[in-house]
Amino acid sequence: MKMNERALQLGRTRTPFVHATVVRAQQPTSAHAGDEAILLQDGTIEGFVGGQCAQNSVRKAALGALQSHESVLLRVLPDGDLQFPEAPGATVVVNPCLSGGALEIFLEPQIPAPLVRICGATPIADVLAELCELVGFEVERTVAEATVAEADSPDSPADTTAVVIASHGGPEAEMIRAALDAGVGYIGLVASRVRGASILEGLGLTDAERARVRTPVGLPIGAATSAEIAVSIVAQVIQAIRKGGLAVPPRPVQVAVEALDPVCGMTVTVGPDTPHLTIDDVDYWFCGSGCRTSFAAAKTGS
Incomplete structure (x- = not known):
């Protein structure tokens, strides 16, 4: 499978990975400029960016890039003095096992976009889905009656960033409970202050769980129409991601040791x-x- 096809496949399954590209190589290293590889969270390397000694340095730097979500220009140098053009801002690793030569590799982490699950078939839910896609979020739509069952389905995405319940009725309490149990960090319920408080009171939430549920949902901008309410919700999700530390939950993987x-x-x-x-x-x-x-x-x- 070609590298770009593999990257598309990983993107469809929302699997984080690092795309590594050799940008400069000095003989006698076995890698050449333009060589590529994909590195997964469990340490797997698919492709070629150098021999076994170089791979160890690349693997360690790639796992760090996945954690920081930041690209890295990695310079892998053998032990001892070597005339190799400098690259300002690069991360330098001296690898005593290299038989010679040097490598410069660009590591670019590919992190899935935030996934927002929207529950309900209402005008607010429709506009919200459009706005979420507009700002680059991935959207999954479910109807109220199917949400609880789908939340426990092995085929459902395990890395949901936010759940917004805009069904105006139905098993809202059950949907909130399912989202909490799934570890979702942002849960929004479209409801009046009185109705929302009544639903949450019946759930017997802990303080930590209550902090993850927003109702009334959205930033207080005086929204009145379906479109305005959707704007306020998207703005609040963005705020939670950028300023509140709401992260894209990683899929469970075998972490490299x-x-x-x-x-x-x-x-x-x-x-x-x-x-x-x-x-x-x-x-x-x-x-x-x-x-x-x-x-x-x-x-x-x-």
């Missing part, structure tokens, strides 16, 4: 292709095949 190479002392980010040995029921990971071979020889005496 780190280990210490027993030969060279490098910190190795363990991935599916990390060189590995098990001796006397003890696991060892290595930065490259050279360290693994040396360690195995020392242990076996051969």
Whole structure:
């Protein structure tokens, strides 16, 4: 599968990843300018941006980029003096396992857009869906009667940023409870102050849960029409993301772990292709095949 096709596939499944591109390479490194790879949250590398020693440095920097949501220009240099053009603002890693050469790799994290689930088939819900898409959010529409069941469905997105209930009736309390149990950080209920308070009172929420539910929903701009109410809701969701720390929840993944190479002392980010040995029921990971071979020889005496 081509790299752009794989990126589109990951985007459709809302899977975070890092797109890595070699922008400069110095021989005798095996990578070349233009080489590409996709790095996943579990440390998997799909593509090629250098040999095993370089991959360890790239993998560690890529996982950091996924956490910070910021692009990184990574310079991977061998141990010792090397004449390699400077790149202001780049992150420099000295990798003693490189056999020579140097790499400069641009790491660009691809984070899914906030996903807003809109419950209901009302004029407010219709306009809200249009506005959410206009500002770059991903939208999922559900009708009130199906929402509770779909919230527990394994096919439903597990990384919902916000849920807005604009059904003007139906199982609103059940929908709020389902969203709270799913860990959604922003839950909005379109209702009057009196009706909204009555629904929440019957749920017996904790203070922390109550803080996640907005009703009346939206910023207080004096909105009266369906379009104005939708504008106030979108503005409040944006405010919660930009100023309130509301994040795009990550999908559950097997997070990469780190280990210490027993030969060279490098910190190795363990991935599916990390060189590995098990001796006397003890696991060892290595930065490259050279360290693994040396360690195995020392242990076996051969």
